[in-house]
Amino acid sequence: MTQASLSSRTVLITGATSGIGHETARQLAERGATVLLHGRTAAEARAAADRLAATAGIHPAQLCSYGADFAHLEEVGALARAVVAEHPHLDVLVNNAGMAAPERHTVTADGNEIAFQVNFLAHYLLTCLLEPALTSDPGGRVVNVSSSLHRTASISWADPNRARRYSRVAAYAQSQLALTVFAADPRVTAVSVHPGVCDTALLPLYAHEGTTPAEGAAHVVRLCDPAVEIVNGAYYDRAERVDPAPAAAEDRTVRRLNKLADLLVGRTV
16 A cells, blocks of 8 residues: 655654664655654764665655754753754654663753653653744644553652662653653643564663564654544554553643653743
């Protein structure tokens, strides 16, 4: 079956230099979308765009690259400003960039536990700053690449940095629960998706074997397609819509998380 062209769509993908993010960029660009690839550095993002142009036959005009280290929130702000200046209308934001929490408790220069910042707070800030572009026309959406591990998590409201009792698995799971809860924020239509256990840098958190990044990316790409109707806050396990952890459906938790995130990223409301 021939897939519909996405030539009118502009999509920003965070963490697009490898793994699921890079494959998502490839699949969207092959269907005609204009793809904005984010990497930790501008050089890494440019190299990823060049690879797509060289190996997948993507026209270079379809690809734009941006660098921002999510361990530094000021770089997230600069990324958002650059995107809005060059692409005032954005159809989809794929919040995909992620890292495994390190063995030792690590705090960023912004004062946040590093996995919580890179996996959630940076995406929270980026989404808020891109809201005007995402809502410039009806139909703008956000796809959060989350994890089934969010079900094992709780948000440590009194100690989100988990300074008192650190566990790398708990810290990672907390970041994924926060990202899943954030999908229910009413400001921008958003969904979360667990793309399956894939053979990426995060594989050791889950299993010894995984499917290919391309298979995981296909589940993300499907949710970027305007032909696929979505409901704000919905959660998908690969292609199937299922209930997320109960906290992700609680309005009170969404409001509480937004308040905490605004505090931690320095946003004034």
